[in-house]
Amino acid sequence: MNRKNIVSVLFAVLLIILVGCEDKDLPVTGAMSEESPAVKVEPITTDIIDGQGGKMGTATFTQLAKGVQVDVKVSGLKPGMHGIHIHETGKCEKPDFKSAGSHFNPTMKEHGYDNPNGEHAGDLANLVAGPNGTAEVQFVVTTVTLNKGVPHSLLKEGGTSLVIHAEADDMHTNPAGNSGDRIGCAVIK
Ligand SMILES: [Cu+2]
Ligand SMILES: [Zn+2]
Numbered sequence: 001m002n003r004k005n006i007v008s009v010l011f012a013v014l015l016i017i018l019v020g021c022e023d024k025d026l027p028v029t030g031a032m033s034e035e036s037p038a039v040k041v042e043p044i045t046t047d048i049i050d051g052q053g054g055k056m057g058t059a060t061f062t063q064l065a066k067g068v069q070v071d072v073k074v075s076g077l078k079p080g081m082h083g084i085h086i087h088e089t090g091k092c093e094k095p096d097f098k099s100a101g102s103h104f105n106p107t108m109k110e111h112g113y114d115n116p117n118g119e120h121a122g123d124l125a126n127l128v129a130g131p132n133g134t135a136e137v138q139f140v141v142t143t144v145t146l147n148k149g150v151p152h153s154l155l156k157e158g159g160t161s162l163v164i165h166a167e168a169d170d171m172h173t174n175p176a177g178n179s180g181d182r183i184g185c186a187v188i189k
Contacts, residue, residue: 041146048074048164048186051095059162059186061154067142068154070124074136074164074184077129083169083179086122086144090159092185100161100185102175104144106151114171119143121152122160126169159189 041063048057057074072084087100103111104122112118113125121143129135144152154160164184169177 044146044188046162046186046188048072048162048184049092049094050076050184051097053094056184059188061146061188063146064140067140068144068146070139070141070162072127072135072137072139072162074127074129075132075134077127077133077135077164077183078166079129079131079133081126081128081168082135082183083165083167083177084124084127084139085120085163085165085169085176086124086141086154086188087161087163088122090161090187090189092161092187094185097161097163097182097185100163100182104154104160107143111174112169112171112177115174118172123169127164154188159187161188162186 043060043062045058045060047055048059050056056076057072059073060071062069062071086104087102088104089099089101091099091101093099103120105120107121109120110117111120112123121141123143124139124141127135127137144154146154148155162185163182165176165179165181166183167178167180169179171177
């Protein structure tokens with residue numbers, strides 16, 4: 001064998017080793033992600049009710065590897081921005097939804113993404129309704145989970161709730177960004 005051939009053979013052997021290793025590693029990776037509780041949690045879909053108790057839309061919560069995806073479909077809103085948050089109690093008593101309590105805040109922070117001491121785990125970006133008063137929006141909230149038994153779980157004892165407000169959230173004023181009345185509410189349980 002000349003030198004060039006030896007190099008070729010060595011390269012081929014190296015390739016086989018590398019590919020062989022990869023084959024061995026793949027099932028292990030798969031097994032690990034299967035065991036992760038984040039993958040097993042079923043999505044939750046819940047009705048959003050208005051101050052009269054009528055259905056104004058739905059919210060779906062889906063566990064991701066790093067947080068919870070929230071899909072909101074809602075109608076009957078004033079066009080423009082509305083504060084929307086996860087509140088600490090899973091109770092939506094019309095007409096004012098005060099029963100939902102304060103913003104979900106297991107880490108004891110202040111309100112808003114534009115607050116140096118923020119943000120509440122339950123804070124979301126503003127919901128924007130179109131000219132016809134409907135909104136179909138997706139948020140990813142990395143500060144919460146659907147996995148039970150941890151402080152930032154949306155499925156803690158008593159549950160939590162998703163609340164839509166009449167006005168825009170300014171993202172810094174405590175306790176709720178000056179977002180006004182609670183006009184929509186969905187129980188997360
Ligand atoms: Cu709120
Ligand atoms: Zn807040």
